Structures are given as structure tokens and as C-alpha cells.
Amino acid sequence: MKTILLLIAAVIMPLSAADRPFGLVLHGGAGVIDRTALTPAREAEYRAKLTEAREAGYAVLERGGTALDAVIAAIVILEDSPLFNAGKGAVFTADGTCELDASIMDGRTQAAGAVAGVKRIKNPITLARSVMEKSSHVMLAGEGAEKFAQQQGFAFVPNEYFHTEHRRQQLEAAKKKAAAKKTAALETQADRAARYGTVGCVALDRAGHLAAGTSTGGMTNKRFGRVGDAPIIGAGTYAHDATCAISATGWGEYFIRVGVARDIAAQIEYRGTPLKEAAAATLAKVAALGGDGGVIGLDRAGNLTMPFNTQGMYRGWRLSNGTEGVAIFASP
Amino acid sequence: MKTILLLIAAVIMPLSAADRPFGLVLHGGAGVIDRTALTPAREAEYRAKLTEAREAGYAVLERGGTALDAVIAAIVILEDSPLFNAGKGAVFTADGTCELDASIMDGRTQAAGAVAGVKRIKNPITLARSVMEKSSHVMLAGEGAEKFAQQQGFAFVPNEYFHTEHRRQQLEAAKKKAAAKKTAALETQADRAARYGTVGCVALDRAGHLAAGTSTGGMTNKRFGRVGDAPIIGAGTYAHDATCAISATGWGEYFIRVGVARDIAAQIEYRGTPLKEAAAATLAKVAALGGDGGVIGLDRAGNLTMPFNTQGMYRGWRLSNGTEGVAIFASP
Numbered sequence: 001m002k003t004i005l006l007l008i009a010a011v012i013m014p015l016s017a018a019d020r021p022f023g024l025v026l027h028g029g030a031g032v033i034d035r036t037a038l039t040p041a042r043e044a045e046y047r048a049k050l051t052e053a054r055e056a057g058y059a060v061l062e063r064g065g066t067a068l069d070a071v072i073a074a075i076v077i078l079e080d081s082p083l084f085n086a087g088k089g090a091v092f093t094a095d096g097t098c099e100l101d102a103s104i105m106d107g108r109t110q111a112a113g114a115v116a117g118v119k120r121i122k123n124p125i126t127l128a129r130s131v132m133e134k135s136s137h138v139m140l141a142g143e144g145a146e147k148f149a150q151q152q153g154f155a156f157v158p159n160e161y162f163h164t165e166h167r168r169q170q171l172e173a174a175k176k177k178a179a180a181k182k183t184a185a186l187e188t189q190a191d192r193a194a195r196y197g198t199v200g201c202v203a204l205d206r207a208g209h210l211a212a213g214t215s216t217g218g219m220t221n222k223r224f225g226r227v228g229d230a231p232i233i234g235a236g237t238y239a240h241d242a243t244c245a246i247s248a249t250g251w252g253e254y255f256i257r258v259g260v261a262r263d264i265a266a267q268i269e270y271r272g273t274p275l276k277e278a279a280a281a282t283l284a285k286v287a288a289l290g291g292d293g294g295v296i297g298l299d300r301a302g303n304l305t306m307p308f309n310t311q312g313m314y315r316g317w318r319l320s321n322g323t324e325g326v327a328i329f330a331s332p
Numbered sequence: 333m334k335t336i337l338l339l340i341a342a343v344i345m346p347l348s349a350a351d352r353p354f355g356l357v358l359h360g361g362a363g364v365i366d367r368t369a370l371t372p373a374r375e376a377e378y379r380a381k382l383t384e385a386r387e388a389g390y391a392v393l394e395r396g397g398t399a400l401d402a403v404i405a406a407i408v409i410l411e412d413s414p415l416f417n418a419g420k421g422a423v424f425t426a427d428g429t430c431e432l433d434a435s436i437m438d439g440r441t442q443a444a445g446a447v448a449g450v451k452r453i454k455n456p457i458t459l460a461r462s463v464m465e466k467s468s469h470v471m472l473a474g475e476g477a478e479k480f481a482q483q484q485g486f487a488f489v490p491n492e493y494f495h496t497e498h499r500r501q502q503l504e505a506a507k508k509k510a511a512a513k514k515t516a517a518l519e520t521q522a523d524r525a526a527r528y529g530t531v532g533c534v535a536l537d538r539a540g541h542l543a544a545g546t547s548t549g550g551m552t553n554k555r556f557g558r559v560g561d562a563p564i565i566g567a568g569t570y571a572h573d574a575t576c577a578i579s580a581t582g583w584g585e586y587f588i589r590v591g592v593a594r595d596i597a598a599q600i601e602y603r604g605t606p607l608k609e610a611a612a613a614t615l616a617k618v619a620a621l622g623g624d625g626g627v628i629g630l631d632r633a634g635n636l637t638m639p640f641n642t643q644g645m646y647r648g649w650r651l652s653n654g655t656e657g658v659a660i661f662a663s664p
Contacts (some may be wrong), residue, residue, distance in 0.1 A: 110589045112622060114475060116559070123663045137558045138585045142474050143450060144557020225476020226469045227448070234591035236564045253470045257442045259566035266598035270605075289442060 004114065012108040021302030021320050022206045024067075026050065026074050028084045029197035030249045030294035033328060043328065046314055047082055050326040053077040054316035057201060062318075066107055066213035067203040068129070075102075075213050082164045084314070085126045085197030087123060089219020090162045092171040096219055098162035101231040102128040103139075107239035108311035109149075109212030112141040114231040118154040121149055125215045128231075130154070138233060140178035142163070142225075167220070174221035198230050200247025202239070202298045207303070210300060212237045218227030219252070228252025234262035241300060243268040244275050250293010254286045264297060275299040279307050352587040353634030353652050354538045356389045356399075357405050360383065360416045360646030361529035362581045362626030367643075375660065378415055381509020386410040386648035389533060392651075393436060399543035401534035401579070402635055407457040407545050410531035413494045416646070417529030417649070419455060422494045424503040430494035433563040434460040435471075439542030439571035446471040446563040449532075452488040453481055457547045457560055460563075468567060474557075485512070498554070506553035519554055530562050530577025534630045535573070541633060542577035544569045544593070551584070560584025566594035573632060575600040576607050581645065582625010586618045596629060608632040611639050 027048060038046075055076030061067070079087025090098040102124035103114035113132025116139065121127045130152050131140055140148055198216035199250070205211075214237045216230040229235035229252040236252070238261030239245035246261035260282055267278035279297050286293065287309055294308025296315060305322075306315050311329070318324035360382060370378075389406030393399070411419025434456035435446035445464025448471065453459045459616035462484050463472050472480055481486070497645040529547035536544075546569045548562040561567035561584040568584070572595030573579035578593035592614055611629050618625065619641055626640025628647060636655075638647050644660070648657035 006641040105589075112589050134555070135557065136585065138588045139559040139564075141559050143556040144555065148556040220444060223476065224467070224469065224480040225473040227473050231590050232564060232566075233472075234564075234594060238591075241365050251467065256470045256565050257437075259591065261596055262591045263598070266595070267602055270602035271597055273602075284516075 002070055002210070020208055021207055023203050023302060023304070023317070023319030024054065024061065024070055024203035025075065025296040025298055025299070025304050025317040026057065026078070026201040026250055026315065027294065027296045027306070028078055028199050030308040030310045031197060032310065033312035037232045038283070038328070043323055046328060047326050049077070049081045049083055050314060054318050054326065056141060057203060059268065061172040061203060061205050064206055066207070067205040067209050068104070070203040070205065071104065071201045071211045071213040072129060074124060074201040075199055075215050076123050079123050079125060079215055080164070080212050081151065082141035084199045085146060086188070086199040086215040086216045088162050089164045089167060091167050091197065091220040093218070093222040094175070097110045097159050099216055099222070100124040100162070100215070101228065102213070102215035102234055103231045103237040104128045104132060104213040105211065105233060105237050107134065107212070107240040107241040108244055110141055110240060112138050112233045114233060115145040116141040116227050116231040117225065118145050118161050119148060121154055121156045125213050128213070132301055135239065139231065170220050172260065178221060186191060198249040199234070200237070200246035200296060202247050202299065202317070204245070204302055208241065208300060210241050210245035210298065211241045212239040212247050214247045221312060229255035229260065232256055238262050238265050244297050244299040246295055248293060248295045248299045250286065250310070251291040254289050254291025257289060257292060258285045260281060260286065260295060264295065272298050274304040275303050278304045283309055284309055350358055352538055352540055354536050355630070355634060355636070355651030356393065356402055356533055356535035357628040357638060357649040358385055358389065358407060358410070358533040358647065359579065359626065359628045359637050359638070360410055360531050362640040362645035363529060364492070364574070364642065366643035369414040370545070370660070378517055378660060379658050381410070381413045381415055386650050386658065387614045389478065390650045393535060393537050394556045396538055398539070399537040399541050402459060402535040402537065403436065403455060403533045403543045403545040405530055406533040407547050408455050409421040410545055411457060412419070414498070416531050417549045418531040418547040420494050421499060422501050423529065423552040423612065425554040426507070428503065429491050431554070432456040432494070432547070432549055433560065433567055434547035435563045436460045437543065437565060437569050437571040438464065438543040439544070439573040439577055442572060444470050445564045445653070446565060447477040448473040448559050449557065450477050450481070450561040451472075451491050452478060452485055454489045454493065455459060457545050459486060460545070462554045463586070471563065472501060497539060501639055502552050510553060530568070530581040530629055532581060532628060533606070534577035534579050534628055534637065535576070536630050536632065536634055540573065540632060542571045542573050544571040544577035544579050545663050546579045561587035561592065564588055566591050568593060570594050570597050572597055575633040576629050578629045580627045581626060582618065582642070583623040586621050586623025587625060589621060590614060590617045592618065592627060595625065596633070607635050608637040611637045615639055
């Protein structure tokens, strides 16, 4: 009897699974993106890398892999690219080092993992996953997180691995600006730009499970061990199969106060708001407090949203219904 | 005309303010509280300290002070007492040091501040407030948070200030137990007890503003720079004048995953669930995942709730309508 049921299941499952929507959305940060400084060649580089990450994640989903694996596959590529403020190419702290944060959440189980302030892990998103799967904790910070990484057999890279000349110049510029300001005057767009740039991915797999992940180098000229929204479950990252998967990018302090990722999911959970409206309402809360940024989201039905209230947001998406693209400016 | 309006306001305001409910609820941690080990003398000590903290906070509110000031007044007393796992009397990490976390949120503005892993600040809740009011950040971790404290003129205490013999013995017991376990077997109640104990306070002032704060020493034998829910805005602490103020205590990992404090507020915000029902529903989510603990909450109308699904939760409350008490066992 059991065997017959298993055989029936084996025949039926792939058919019903074939009808299920799947896909992913990813971002490479929202913020001030200077159209004039973005040469066609540079823009092509961004588009190529976003496409590469998108296709890597999509390939995982297409062959029946999990949303979690797809999120990791996409984010690792963005972390490895010097174009984005995560992993290699992360911004510098005031001390001239790179400190990385990442988090991940499994919509199937609401398991979550996060690391804050790690300095020698090539792909922080993989360490966040390890915290989720191999420790009894959700969040590990600083040297403690690296001790855990060591115990888990992670390879370490010197902090210099993350350094890029571009980010070094950003730090110098930020320091000059900070020194020139006698008071905490209104900040310029360049200051604000220093705050953004994070990568993230949300995915829905063929089994109907959602996952979300976010990884960042934080903000240029960061001091005092500042922790932004990226490693905070409920702020930068959230996933629940019953509602949606969200990854955020923006002015972290406001995203924490609003609890952006969880707030979007809560609207779906408690009043049935469609994903797109929920995300817009939450971003409006951020704006009302004085912050800005963007989010990417995907719900269980395969609806996606990618709103931002900044000049641009690097993003890519591909769904099993054929919808796909990469974009930098103009909210779709 | 302006003068007349101000005069009218001056006469009317105190009258209407006099009708407004105000008050506070505080907790000294939820968890395994051994009735047999809690001698009458020891229980009297807990009750006296809870009452002292409650009255200190209430006095602030009674004389027209802010909810924020009341939260600080109550929590500082609990931090200074060796009875609770926060400030003096905090539990030891695996390294034999005390590492403290705290967070605070202002319901009026949704401003928030948090510190994680500080070792030399006598009252971490006051540093969390300083992060909220004097920095552009929400969360500072580790040595960076202490550098900020130094800049703000905080007095430092040696880590030994926090040490107590009772907690030293708990660490030794936890280490022995950990060493005895070859595998990650089912944990005993004593293990679980090591996880709990946090202090917190929520307050509603005469002006109708809410605030929430939480402070903890984390978990005994803590390793890897683990961060629990106490310093996470939306998990351990949340306040919004439009909904409620919440402080949580319990198995931090589950409280982060559920986003306990924000989840309670979200139910009020998005489907008008009464505070008490919302808090119960959120704690049920924690239980469904395998966690436990408790929360205290106060809404804008002065309704309070103090549910927990552990053996006990140290708590105290006093409202302007005359309701008051302190309790350890049996949910009211």
C-alpha cells in the first residue's frame, strides 16, 4: 500500500510542481546612483553581474533546488564582485577595515541566521547560513562569529581581500567631509550615498518555499561598531512561507525602527494586503520618518515587487512565468 | 489671539491630562523559577526590589515625567540589583566575563537605541538611550559601543563590578553539564534557565506617550558573540504611540525569529486585535516553534498584559486607575 502511494505521489508530484510558480528577485543596493558617472561601460558591467547572479540562482530553482540554495548562489556572486557593497568591494569603516554583516531566513521553518562585523570571511552569507543550520543561535557578532566560523571549518581571507581602490577613495572623501563639518549639518547626497549599497535575494522554489538573504559592507566611515538593518531579522531580512520573502536596502537606522521586512509580511498576514501595496506602505513609513531605500519581495504566489524611493536600485528578477529583467533606474 | 489660545490651552490641558491613564509594567525575567529554592526571604527580596523599581518609575509618571524617563528609572534599579540578569548580577559568558545588551524605544517618535556586548558600562539602558538621542545610529556593538560611551562621558566600571558568586556557580555548573554532554542531547531545565532572565519596562505617560526598554546579561556560558533578542528592536523591544509598548524576556532565538515585540504591535495596527489577545497569539507562535518566555505590554489606553509560558516571570505593575501589584508565579 505504502509503495503504491509513493508511486502515485511520484507521478503526481512532478506534474503539480510543474505548475507551481518559482523564481527570484535580487538587488545590489538602492541609493544615490549618479547617472552621469555611470558610463555605458560601467552600466554594462553592473547589468552583466546582476544577470549572472540572477541566472545562477534561477538555475538552482529550475533544477528543483531550494529557495535557500538559490539565495546563496545569487548572493555569493554579488559578494564576490567588487561592484557591490558586500564581500569584496565592501566600504571601509573609519578605521580603514571592512566589516561585513549578513543574514538569511528560511520561510519554511522561520529558521534564521545572521552575522555582524565579521572581517575575514569571504562570503558572509554562507556564514549566516551556517549560524542558522549549525548553531543554536540566530545572531553572532564580531570575533565570536569568526571563532564559530573557525570551528565550522570556514576558510579565512585577510581583510585586504575585500579592499578596493574605489572604496578607499570614498572613505577619504567621507573623512574630509566629516572634518570640514563643524556641526552635524544637513548631510549631502554624497554622505547619504555612503550609507547604501547592500545586496540581497528573495526566492520561491518549486516546492513552494520562500527564502530571503541580505549581505552588506555597511556604511562608509562607519564608527562605534554600528550595526545596520542587514543582519537584523525582521528589519533587513524576513521570510515566511505563509506570507512573503523580503530583503531590504537603504538607510539602515530607519529600516530597523520601522522593522521593514517584518512590517511588509505583517500586512499580508493580518489584513491580507497584496505584497506590492504592503511594500509601498512600509516604504512610505520609512519616508515619513525621514529615511529612504528600497526592498525586493516575492510572495508565495510568485508575485514580485521592487519599490524604492531613492534615485535607483540595482536589481534583477526572473520568474517561471517568463517575466525577467535587470534594471537600475525607474521603478517598474 | 495667540495669548488667549495659549491661556485656554493651559487651563484645559491639565484637566484633560488628569483624566488620561498612565502607568507602567516591568519584568525581571521569565523562565524556570524553582519554587523550592525560592525561600520566603529570597522571594521577599525579589518582591521588594520589583516594588522599588515600580515605584521609582511610577513617581516619574505621577509628576508628569516622560514614559522614557520612567522606563530608565525602573530599569536602572533592576540593573543595579544583583538579583536579576542585567547590569550587576549578569550571567557569565564562557570566557568568564559579563557582556551586556540593552535597547530602548520611544513610542512618540519611533526613535530607538541599542547596545550589544558592552562590558564596562554600569547601566547599559542609559547607554542605549544615549545611542538613541546622541548618535545617528540605532545599534552599536562591542568595543565600538564603548568608544561611543567614552565620547559621551560615560563613567566606566571594571567588568568585575558585574560579577556575583551566584552567577559564577551557574557558569561552572553550565560548563560541567556541557562537558558531560557528548552530543547535543535534549537540554535540561537547568540549561534552559541559563537562557533567561532579562529586565524590562514599558510605560505610558500623562501626555499619552509610550516607551519600552529591555536590558540583559544574555545567557550563561554564552559563546561566539551571541546576540539575543534584548537589543533587537522589534524582537525584545518595541514602542509606538499608535499601538503599544512591549518588552520581552525568554528564549531569545525564538523571539528574534518571531519578531515578538513588533508582531504584537502589528496585530493591533493591522487588524485591531486587543493587546492581551495579540500578546497571547504571539507567545503561541513562539511556543509552536519550540521556544518559551514572556512579555509585558501596555497600550495607549492603559491596558496591560503580562503573559508567559514559563514557570514564572518576575513582574510588577502600577496604573493610575489604582491597579497595582508584584508577582512571580501564576499568570493573572
